[in-house]
Amino acid sequence: MTKTIHPITHPLNASVRVPGSKSLTNRALLMAALAEGKTTLRNALFSDDSDYFAKALQNLGFEVELNPERKEIGVRGLGGNIPATSAELFIGNSGTTARFLTAFLTLGKGEYSIDGEPRMRERPIGDLLAALRKLGAKLEANNNCPPVNITASGLSGGKTEIAGNISSQYLSALLMIAPYSQSPVEIEVSTALSSKPYIDMTISIMRDFGVDVERDQYQRFRIQPARYLPVSNYSIESDASAASYFFAAPAICGGTARVENISRGSVQGDINFLDILREMGCEIKEIDTAIEVTGNANLRGIDVDMRDIPDTAQTLSAIAPFASSPTRIRGIASARVKETDRVSAVCTELARLGITVEEYDDGMKIYPCENIQPATIRTYNDHRMAMAFSLIGLRVEGVQIENPACVSKTFPNFFDVLEELRM
Structure with missing residues (x-):
């Protein structure tokens, strides 16, 4: 055609x-799911990418209300708990969903897998997996690309590093889940960072949900254990x-x-x-x-x-x-x-x-x-x-x-x- x-x-x-912004919608969905209580996203994006993320949350047991006519998504967060102890999640070719969910699921307790379309199986995710392993996660992937298999029991925290020249979404994923580690997290960026504004965006949204990030420019980031707060009306x-x-x-x-x-x-x-x-x-x-x-x-x-x-x-x-x-x-x-x-x-x-x-x-x-x-x-x-x-x-x-x-x-x-x- x-x-x-x-x-x-x-x-x-x-x-x-x-x-509405895909980048803002998917980041807000993750933080809303981690917060304790109800968040409503206004002017949320309804598209393949955001649908994959929202439906993944539903498959994990979260209460997610989708209202395409009003461009609203309601999410009832569970304070860092992930209800499902096992799930097989298909995320199409949504890079943000693959990377954000991979980090998010390490906070759960159970066995999870993430897979996508043939092109997604060619998109690298190995650097993110390595960074998460240093924080105590157990993950495996074929040739450092999806499908990703996660054996989750929470994150212990500590120090890790990530390359900044492949995808800034790796660093965003680490930043967003870091508050739910058992101890403080320090992230060092080992290369020059591409797409710096996306990191500024991530930190800004984290602040909107009540969590601050200490930073040394774009080289080093420190996150203390904390909890996101629900936002009754979050405009995208x-x-x-x-x-x-x-x-x-x-x-x-x-x-x-x-x-x-x-x-x-x-x-x-x-x-x-x-x-x-x-x-x-x-x-x-x-x-x-x-x-x-x-x-x-x-x-x-x-x-x-x-x-x-x-x-x-x-x-x-x-x-x-x-x-x-x-x-x-x-x-x-x-x-x-x-x-x-x-x-x-x-x-x-x-x-x-x-x-x-x-x-x-x-x-x-x-x-x-x-x-x-x-x-x-x-x-x-x-x-x-x-x-x-x-x-x-x-x-x-x-x-x-x-x-x-x-x-x-x-x-x-x-x-x-x-x-x-x-x-």
């Missing part, structure tokens, strides 16, 4: 709203990664697009994608609880390190061919172990459109292209490939997206919202 994206032939003048911001596609649209089509329910003060690091658009020549305005982006006919190419916001690199790759000079994207080697090898996939699909691109270990260089060719874009079952390359179709005739349903991972109604740009 494919979806044809039809060009928009007029400057944009649109206002859209994107779903709109997803900044999802918003990036609509921030980017005016750079390609001209005119102005407004994204509701998000601000420059967001705890989500991907809000900084706006700085890239400004550097390329776009105008950014914050109005009330919304952000407006206005395009510039003289879009400039840039040289940018995106190691802290790798999930928006595909968005930039869709804008780059329309710039007046080449764009060099650096620092995204971690993107090679996402839903697909995103560096290779982006370069392959840009070339399919007739765009000149050079691939590097940590990124790519994309050249301007005045005659982009019609093509059917492979998505590799990666939601961000589908969403990013749809942007090119807003300007170029003949762009089709293969397997458009893959956007259900984080943004099920993406194509409906994309259509709102035509109004």
